[in-house]
């Protein structure tokens with residue numbers, strides 16, 4: 001891949017200023033277009049990273065060059081031009097719009113239905129705002145409280161500076177830089193994300209939410225999150241936001257790594273509601289995420305719970321590597337695809353330790369012309385004696401033009417293990433709709449109620465407030481899907 | 484003015500004539516019973532009134548409290564005060580009974596311009612009504628109609644009726660599948676709701692129900708048309724002689 005002339009000029013400009021120590025004053029809003037070794041260096045320089053991290057990024061970049069985009073997922077989209085993307089923008093780029101009047105009225109309607117205050121609406125829609133976010137001050141007190149318990153919760157860029165040993169030890173330990181095309185890309189160019197460390201014996205007293213993370217603007221495109229929970233410790237982490245978020249970047253490729261030691265537990269909940277695009281999927285976000293948890297310790301437990309309603313394309317398989325004996329992996333998922341959305345999502349459960357247990361509950365809802373695929377792998381390795389997996393995979397179709405697909409892969413190398421797979425496909429029946437209408441519910445309420453009933457087993461895994469919002473969200477994302 | 488007025492209702496399903504000119508006037512405070520052989524169009528009539536998709540009138544008119552229902556969707560009709568207790572109540576997996584009731588009641592209240600009930604107020608009200616129908620709290624936590632016994636389903640229907648306080652209720656074979664005790668509970672529940680401002684239409688095959696819910700009028704529906712109307716004694720006649728005599732006479 002050849003860097004464009006623009007890139008080369010820009011990098012020259014930057015690196016020469018750096019030589020003279022002007023880097024701190026330099027307010028380049030964006031790195032030049034495209035991706036090259038120079039851009040990787042540019043990002044690392046901008047973030048004043050230690051050499052080991054720059055080397056790590058460069059290694060990832062070189063690996064990326066040798067990889068091909070995966071093409072096995074059931075999603076269709078025009079080829080992405082990776083040289084036509086900006087890989088770094090300073091946190092303070094000016095919002096594009098001047099007032100809410102310029103925002104897509106459909107989006108505003110949705111905000112209203114979700115009951116989002118005007119100020120937050122402005123921020124979400126990318127309108128210029130001149131007040132300081134309340135959340136910044138909230139976040140500061142929040143972090144102090146956590147620090148008292150010895151918990152670290154900060155942007156990963158800050159962790160690189162303040163806790164380099166921890167970051168160095170664990171980054172890429174769960175998802176190696178060459179794991180897949182998008183993970184390699186993320187490793188080369190990640191901008192920011194969360195870092196969480198919970199020390200031995202500490203149960204984190206509150207849900208950690210990305211909402212409280214300072215400095216997250218513009219880190220959304222190539223986010224990198226690392227969560228480490230030591231022996232006997234616990235954390236519940238919430239990612240995302242029910243409000244539909246617009247982003248000028250179409251491609252998102254996040255990486256999330258979790259590490260759980262002996263008797264540790266991590267609960268990771270996501271509500272993903274990126275802009276799905278218009279009715280034909282135009283302008284929607286492509287979301288290619290790699291998420292994996294390592295149950296390293298004995299009796300450790302990692303649960304992924306996700307509610308996926310947004311994005312034009314979702315490519316996402318939060319997985320668990322069950323190394324520790326008696327460790328437990330769980331995956332609870334609701335994926336809604338409406339209109340032209342395409343979702344290919346599922347999980348991998350890799351049983352390595354003895355008596356490891358995994359549970360997969362996947363609920364896929366398709367409406368409009370959407371395609372929704374569950375793809376799951378359960379692997380029971382040689383030494384995983386007495387291990388068990390239970391998979392339940394249900395699809396609900398709304399209308400006749402959408403599709404649901406289930407693709408289970410099961411590799412079992414131990415006779416003493418037990419793997420169970422159940423799958424169902426159903427439709428919202430006319431009888432059910434009529435019954436609800438006859439009780440005075442309108443067809444949107446009725447659909448929302450029936451769909452939320454269908455998802456109940458997953459929704460009950462979400463933290464309470466999150467669940468209430470997610471329920472509303474599911475209703476809203478299916479609006480107009482029933483005549 | 485009648486509370487419910489059906490004028491010359493004609494309806495086809497799949498090109499088959501099912502209703503062939505049904506006319507019926509129901510006044511405030513009245514209870515009407517509709518009897519008739521299997522397949523005579525009783526459930527069809529109830530679906531037509533409730534506004535089910537595909538059950539649009541070919542000809543004729545229906546008025547609820549003087550307002551034409553023809554242009555209204557099923558949910559609007561329900562909010563306006565039309566209630567149908569289903570012959571076969573529908574299962575809603577994962578949808579908790581209590582939340583379902585709350586959504587339904589709040590939709591109706593909103594329509595009436597009444598304030599929506601808060602969570603606690605609602606639960607209290609629902610439990611009170613439920614205990615009258617011998618519906619246990621535990622049942623309200625379960626998914627609507629899922630795994631309910633036949634009798635439980637019917638009791639849950641009447642509980643909904645009690646909560647929604649409709650103007651006109653149509654009870655389609657609410658007595659079928661009930662044991663003797665449940666029949667009494669359900670009938671008591673229905674009778675408790677009779678007042679001078681509402682009306683009830685019960686569809687049944689059995690005179691026995693009409694011992695409990697005593698109707699003011701009995702109508703015999705045959706082949707999609709009411710062939711005879713009368714007082715409670717008409718039901719006794721059906722019980723004794725069956726429909727054939729009536730149908731042949733018509």
Ligand SMILES: Nc1ncnc2c1ncn2[C@@H]1O[C@H](COP(=O)(O)OP(=O)(O)OP(=O)(O)O)[C@@H](O)[C@H]1O
Pocket residue numbers: 496497499501519520521522523524525526527528570
């Ligand atoms: N979609 C349809 N297309 C054609 N015919 C239909 C359709 N649905 C129902 N029918 C017919 O309409 C007639 C009336 O049915 P309906 O269910 O109204 O009878 P009913 O009086 O309620 O009978 P029962 O006493 O057995 O409950 C029956 O002959 C039935 O087979």
Ligand SMILES: [Mg+2]
Pocket residue numbers: 525526527570655
């Ligand atoms: Mg019937």
